[in-house]
Amino acid sequence: MKQIVSGLFLALLVSVMSLSVADAQMLPTTTTTSTATDNADVSLDEMSPEAINAMVARMSDDEVRAVLLDRLDAVAAATTSEEAPRTLIEQATLLWNAFSQPVLDAVRKTPGLFPSQFEAFQNFGTNHGGPGGVLTLIGLTALILAIGLGVEYIVRTWLIKIRNPEANQGHASLRESIVFLFKRFLREIFGLVIFYVTIRIVGRNILDAQQVTFVAPFIGYMIWMPRIAAAFSRFLMAPNRPDLRLVNVSDRWAGFIHRHLIGIVVLGGATIFVVDFNVLNGVPAGETRIGFWIDTMVYVYVGYVVWTAREGFSDMMRGDDPNRTDFDEALGKAYPYFALAVAGFTWVLVSTMIGLGKVQLLLAGAHYATMFWLLIAPVIDTGIRGLVRHLVPPMQGEGKVAEDAYISTKRSYVRIGRVIAVGAVLALIARTWNVSLLDLMQNREGIGDNLFSFAMTAIVGYVVYEGVSLYINRRLAAEMTALGMSQEDADNEMGGGGGSRLSTVLPLLLVTAQGTIIVIFGLLSIGNLGVDITPLLAGAGIAGLAIGFGAQKLVTDVVSGVFFLVDDAFRVGDYVEIDGTMGAVEKISIRSMQLRHHRGPVHTIPYGEIPKLTNYSRDWVIMKLKFTVPFDADPNRIKKIFKKIGAEMLQEELYKDDFLQPFKSQGVFDFDDVGMIIRGKFMAKPGKQFMIRKEIYNRVKAEFKANGIDFARREVRVALPDNVAELPKQDQAAVAAAAAAAAQQQQQEGENPTVKGPD
Incomplete structure (x- = not known):
């Protein structure tokens, strides 16, 4: 019986007893004396399976059962002790506690804020040799700054002759503005590099290690960072040069934003510097919570600047593009409120992370970098629109079609640029929080990866959608602009030349391509969220089959339309007749076409109901004109008049390109009870015959009058x-x-x- 029991439970004992060394040593020592003596000091993890088998063989059935029960109880206790997955309410409660506890803690510790800070100053003085040592340190710091600024000025201004770039006052082109501002920016950055190298060399030679721990953070956070911010702000705002300013903002708000941007950076740097200063001088960060209050002042300061200069920020977001959309206007109005929300969200995020104990990234300034990239959105958006406005090729052709195409092209480029900018900003923000996008792409597991894959697929799909739409719209605009059909022709009489074959097919191709892109990338995006798209594909196939059987008329219309387009039977703008219904082709869709009658009504005709189609707008048009003259008129003389009129019109710039054959006489066509009917004809391009006919009537009337020829009239x-x-x-x-x-x-x-x- 012992051998059977040991054989059945050997594998279970080996696996269960190897959970941990500590658990393995929990075997009961009150069994038999021999078992306790042999195994008291031996860990089960160190025993071989043979040794365990031998131990089990020496044990009775009750002993084996007791061991198994103890081990199973230990495993159950370990499993129960593991933290169960939190519910949504528990997670929300955890986050609320993480946010509220630091705030309440900072409020509770407010009375001890100043005494603790005074203690930090006392420790600082003690660590640096008392008041005399502190004064010496302050003097050395001032000396280092003076030397650094002096060397910067000498090197930048005298040794290598880098002067302030000059630009003519008044209006400057975009290229001139960027060149001037960029040269000035490089000059400032070069000076900052010289300043940094100088103070680093001087500081290492005149300061000891303990003094460096104070001077280096002070100069870095309180002087170096604000100067860099000032250089960037001068590049973008140009507060003293409105003619070179890259953003659309007034002088008042440009100066206001420039000054307070530097102030915000100074206050943000003070937060990090003061926290480090207190820690180095014996006051832990959690004892005073002064960092919390200074950091809160940063967000209050940001809110004050945004709300005060909300008009300027709205103007920056709108830009100066004359073709602004309603979306641009709404974005400009909403941006100040978005900036306030960003400041408030960042404050909540910082408090929550402190409550969760994740302060290392905060000390590195990740929250300030996040707020910076979110608040700089107007500058990025303005830059995108400015580049698009100056880099997009100029408008081709004239008229509303060309203008609409130009505006549509600009908007497409702006939308693509905005999507790319959003992706870049999110990548930069992720980097500041030590989140690697490469790791997300490689470690393909978890909801984070699903959301990331979904976002990337949606972004790529949107860029492809805009790119295809942009290309097709540009081709369509070029085709329609090349037609050159005047509005006067459209207003007079229909029957003119229609569009090209490409301009007819491209709208259908655009709709088909857009629908295909939406379906494909939509399914891919849903699949990246972990949703099985196989049932969707199967359902789409069944639905298509049902439509095929249940809507045979629709299929007939679609197939007929395809063959009409393949045969090039009509194009947009052609004047056609379908079973007695006449009109110009105004619009085509997948299943029908719309005809605009010359008196205004619109006829919608499915392709499957077209028995035959007569097109009056292909290649050329012959127009014949009749003139009734008295019986005693000379036909040869009239023939010469018609020939003269035809020759003169061939020389006219307005008409010569529209003639295919000149106007000429066809002689006497008929007699009636009034007089002789003389007929003339000409061949012209479709759509141009009406304008030519009107001019011929005017000229014939004038020539008949000049030659004493009357038109025949009925007489009593x-x-x-x-x-x-x-x-x-x-x-x-x-x-x-x-x-x-x-x-x-x-x-x-x-x-x-x-x-x-x-x-």
Whole structure:
């Protein structure tokens, strides 16, 4: 029985007893004397399986059962002691406690703030030899600063002759402004490098190690960092040179923001310096919480600056682009409130991290870097729009189509730039918090990786979406601008030349491409969140099959439309006739087309209902004009007049490119009861025939008048006898009444009667 029990439980004993050395030593020592004596000082982890088997063989069934129960109780206790996953409410409670406890702790310790700080100053004086040593340290610090500033001035101004760059007062181009400001910025940075190297060399030679622990942080946080901030601010704000300013802000707010930006950096540096100073002088950071109060003053200061200069910040965010959108206006108005929210959120974040005990990153200034990158958004956005405005090629062509294309191109580039800027800012913020994006991409596990993959896929999809839309819209605008069809032609009569084949297909291609990109990257993004997209794909396939069977008419319309486009049967702008319905093709979609009648109504016709299509706007148009002249007019003379008019119009800049064949006479076409019908014709480009026809009518009328040729009109001829004057008055009155009645009848029929006497 012992061998069977030992064989069954050997593996369990080996695995369970090897959990830890401490747990392994918890075996009961009150069994038998031999067992206790043999194994009292032996760890089970050090025993071989054979030794454990031998030990079990010497034990009774009750002893083995007792050992197993003790070990299982120990394992259950260890498992129970492990922290169970927190619920959402527990996590929220934990975060609230982490945020509120440091605040309450700082309030409780406020009465001891000044005594503790006085203690830190006393310890500082003691560590540096009393008041005399402190005065000596202050003097040495002033001497180091004076030497550093002096060497900076001498090297920068005299030795290598780096003068302040000069720029002409008045309006300067963007390139001139950037060159001037960048040269000035490099000059300041070069001076700061000289200053840093000088004070480092001098400080190492005249200060001891203990003095350096005070002087180095003081100069770094209170002088070095504010000077760097001032250099960057002067580059962007140019408070004294509004003609060179890179951001859209008034002189008043540029100076205000510049001054207080330096003040914010000074106060932020003071937070880190004071905390380090107290720690080095025997006052722990948690004893006074002075760092909390100074840090809080930083956020209050930021809120004061943002709220006071909210008009200036809004102007900066709007920029000076004349083609601002409603989104740009809304963004400009909302930015000051966003900045206030960022300052408040950063304060809450800092307090929470202190409560969680993660203060190392705060001492490195990660929270200030985060707030900086979030608050500098107006400058980044203004820079993107400025670069786009100056780097995008100038508008091609003229008119509303070209202008809309130019504005659309700029907006697409701005949106792409904003997405890239957001990604770069998030990467920089992640770096300040020691979060490596490369590690996130390599360690593909956890919800953090899912969210990161989702965000990256969405960003890439959006950039692809904007890029494809930008390319197709630019091609479409170029095609439509190249058509050169005037608004006057569209307003007169339809029937002109339509768009190119590419301009007809591109809108459909754009919609198809956008839909495809949205579907593909949408599914990829959902998949990156851990959602199984296989059911979605299967559902889409079933839905497509159902649509195919249940909407055969829709399929017929779509397929018919594809073949019409392949056959190039019509294009946008063509004047067509479909089963008695006429109009210009105004819009096409996947299943139908819209025709605009020349009187205004719009007809929507599915492709599947088009039995045949007549296109009046392809390649060329022949227009024939009829002129009725009296029977006694000379046709040859009229032919010469028509030829002269055709030759003159071929020389006119306004008409010569629209003719394919000149205007000429076709001779006598017909006779009627009024006169001879002379016909002329010309061949022109589609859409240009109406303007040419109008001009030909004007010129023919003028030439006929100059050559004494009248247009034939319907006439009422009344033949009177030669002796009408000898007739009785009663007969004369009857003749006059008959002539007037005939004239009135012709007038009612819309004719222009002419009453003539006998020839």
